[in-house]
Amino acid sequence: MKIRKLIFLLLLISCEAHTQSNSKIQNKSISINDTLRVNELNKSAFQNRLKNPELTLRQANSALKLAIELKFLNGIGEAYRVIGVGKSYQNQIDGSIKNYLIALSYFKESNNSEGVAKVYNNIGNLYRDIDYDKSLENFDKSLKIARKLEIKDLIAGLYLNIGTVNQRKKKYDIALNYYKQSLLMFQQLNNSIGVLQSQQNLGLIYLNLNELEKAEKYLIDAREKAYKNSLNNSIANLNLTLSSVYITQKKFKLAEASIKEGLKFARITKDSKLEYNYILTSYDLENVRKNHQRALYYLQQVYRLDSISYKNNVSEKIHLLEAQHQQLEKQRENELTIAKQKYTQILFWAISIVALLAFIVIFLLIKNVRKSVRSNKELTRLNLEVSNQKDDLDRVNHNLEEIIEVRTKDLKIKNTKLSEYSSHLSHQIRSPVATLKGLILLEKDNLIEQEEFVEQMGKCIYDLDDKIININENLNDPLKSGLINED
Numbered sequence: 352m353k354i355r356k357l358i359f360l361l362l363l364i365s366c367e368a369h370t371q372s373n374s375k376i377q378n379k380s381i382s383i384n385d386t387l388r389v390n391e392l393n394k395s396a397f398q399n400r401l402k403n404p405e406l407t408l409r410q411a412n413s414a415l416k417l418a419i420e421l422k423f424l425n426g427i428g429e430a431y432r433v434i435g436v437g438k439s440y441q442n443q444i445d446g447s448i449k450n451y452l453i454a455l456s457y458f459k460e461s462n463n464s465e466g467v468a469k470v471y472n473n474i475g476n477l478y479r480d481i482d483y484d485k486s487l488e489n490f491d492k493s494l495k496i497a498r499k500l501e502i503k504d505l506i507a508g509l510y511l512n513i514g515t516v517n518q519r520k521k522k523y524d525i526a527l528n529y530y531k532q533s534l535l536m537f538q539q540l541n542n543s544i545g546v547l548q549s550q551q552n553l554g555l556i557y558l559n560l561n562e563l564e565k566a567e568k569y570l571i572d573a574r575e576k577a578y579k580n581s582l583n584n585s586i587a588n589l590n591l592t593l594s595s596v597y598i599t600q601k602k603f604k605l606a607e608a609s610i611k612e613g614l615k616f617a618r619i620t621k622d623s624k625l626e627y628n629y630i631l632t633s634y635d636l637e638n639v640r641k642n643h644q645r646a647l648y649y650l651q652q653v654y655r656l657d658s659i660s661y662k663n664n665v666s667e668k669i670h671l672l673e674a675q676h677q678q679l680e681k682q683r684e685n686e687l688t689i690a691k692q693k694y695t696q697i698l699f700w701a702i703s704i705v706a707l708l709a710f711i712v713i714f715l716l717i718k719n720v721r722k723s724v725r726s727n728k729e730l731t732r733l734n735l736e737v738s739n740q741k742d743d744l745d746r747v748n749h750n751l752e753e754i755i756e757v758r759t760k761d762l763k764i765k766n767t768k769l770s771e772y773s774s775h776l777s778h779q780i781r782s783p784v785a786t787l788k789g790l791i792l793l794e795k796d797n798l799i800e801q802e803e804f805v806e807q808m809g810k811c812i813y814d815l816d817d818k819i820i821n822i823n824e825n826l827n828d829p830l831k832s833g834l835i836n837e838d
Contacts (some may be wrong), residue, residue, distance in 0.1 A: 358600050389418045389426035396433045400440055401544070401582040402820035404620060413448060428457030428466050435473060438583060442624050448477060465505075468496035472509060479516055486516050507536035507545055511552060518556055527556050545577040555592050558599070587616035587625050594632050598639055606636050608752055643822060647773065695719070779822075783815040 353461035386462050396410035413431040418426030458466035475489035490513050497505040514529030530553050537545030554570035557563070566821035570593045577585040589612025610633055634649035684685035699719055703712040790807050793799040799807075 375573070384422050385417060386423050386426060389414050389421070389423055389430070392417070393426065393429045393433050397436065400433075400436050401584045402580075403435045403583070404440040406646075407440070408434060411437060411830070424457050424461040425463050425466065428454045428461065428463065430454075431457065432466070432470055433471065439473070439477060441621055444477060448474070450478070464496050465500055465502060468500070468502065471496075472505065472512065476512060477592070479512065479519070483516050483520055487513065490516070503536060503540060504542060504545070505541065507533050507691055510536065511549055514556075515552060517686060518552070518559065521558055521559075523559055527553075527560075530556060543576060543580070547573045547580075548581070549590055550576075551585065551592070554589075554596075558592060558596055561599075563596055563600055567593070567600075570596065583616045584620045584622065584625075586619060587613045587622065590616070591625065591628055592631060595638070598632070600638050601639070603636065603640060610636065643819065647822075651769060651773070653684075692836045779818050780815065783811045783818065786810045 363808035368834075392410050396407045396414065399406045399410065404758060411430050415427060415430035415434065417423075418430055431450045431454035435447045435454065437449065438444075438447040450469050455467060455470045458464075458470060471489045475486045475493065478486035478489065490509055493515075494506065494509045495500075497509060510529045510533040514526040514533065517523075517529065518526035530549055534546065534549035534553065537549055550569045550573035554566045554568075554573065557569065570589055574586060574589040574593070575590060591610040592612065594606045594609035597603070597609060610629060612625065614629045617629060630649055630652045634646055636647060637643075637646035694717065699715055703715060706712070710729035787808065790799070790811070794804050795796035
């Protein structure tokens with residue numbers, strides 16, 4: 352009687368599997384059309400990254416929702432990757448790395464090597480401003496895969512990114528070589544965006560090499576392409592570099608126009624980092640012009656933003672998020688192990704039913720119990736390891752909070768000292784200016800002799816000049832002004 356029941360159960364399982372197979376065949380054409388829609392949304396979202404990052408995020412989220420409904424792993428992975436790209440263009444670094452790591456998991460699960468290579472490239476770009484070695488490590492992983500699969504567009508982009516890291520490490524000859532290779536490949540591929548980005552980076556490297564005419568030529572050509580394609584982010588970046596070229600050439604009117612236009616596009620794209628760089632460039636312009644009062648205004652804004660604190664906090668956030676992701680991956684592996692055990696048990700019963708050998712069924716059951724005991728021990732060990740990692744992560748979070756509190760306190764002290772110093776400077780300059788105004792009124796009413804007027808005017812002017820020189824010296828030596836703590 353028991354054997355008959357087991358045979359009947361096997362027949363039910365076979366019928367269910369056959370029904371599901373027929374259902375998949377019937378829905379195949381619908382799934383193909385839907386997956387094409389997911390791919391189109393992801394492609395369009397990625398193309399809009401330089402024009403409108405907000406549109407990129409909207410389209411990628413739509414693609415993600417549809418891909419999840421279809422259980423389309425590659426579509427889900429690409430949607431998360433593009434969301435990460437969109438967030439990186441909005442300077443949301445922690446949101447960007449989260450999406451990249453999720454995309455990496457899906458691409459690995461679906462054995463999509465091209466997707467994995469693209470994500471490593473994206474992660475390398477995140478580290479490009481804060482950790483050169485980590486950035487090059489990710490670019491190298493991506494380049495190995497791209498060369499193996501002969502993905503020429505990705506290889507060209509990686510040459511561009513590797514060149515940028517070397518340029519920031521001041522290895523200009525190496526950077527220039529990579530930029531030229533990238534430009535040549537993008538020209539052969541008729542990739543106008545890639546050509547634009549290569550020209551932009553060549554302009555920057557020639558600025559660093561003080562070959563200003565070459566720099567201006569490449570940057571203007573790239574800006575014309577950016578105008579034609581309405582690439583707001585690229586226009587903002589190009590104007591930033593062009594303004595530096597014009598400042599070096601002492602073409603102050605052109606520099607001022609470039610800063611004004613670039614800042615407008617930076618605000619359109621909501622790129623706070625670009626706006627910060629424009630404040631620095633504005634300070635450079637006014638300082639070269641010797642417009643010290645205006646330069647001091649931009650310097651105050653720079654201190655408020657405090658770029659060093661920003662870089663350190665971002666780097667620590669990325670490392671923390673990576674640790675969190677690794678912990679989630681281990682938990683997911685545990686869940687997969689449990690799922691595999693359940694599948695093994697079902698398969699075990701099916702084989703037992705077909706074999707119809709009670710002795711073998713009993714033997715396999717005993718064996719499976721022993722295996723389960725070993726698996727439970729392994730799961731206990733893994734859970735203990737996960738618990739230890741969680742404790743380590745809590746300690747890292749605590750340390751991070753302390754670091755942020757200390758740096759915030761230091762920044763408030765600097766701002767207070769800067770405000771006090773600014774008031775002091777304003778009072779110093781106002782005294783000789785007030786004296787000058789009084790002399791002018793006396794002269795106007797003929798209440799002072801001409802020679803005495805000239806003599807007093809000279810004293811005031813020399814006094815004012817000495818104070819301006821003193822201000823300039825203090826600005827160049829923050830220790831004198833108390834803006835930096837000597838301890």
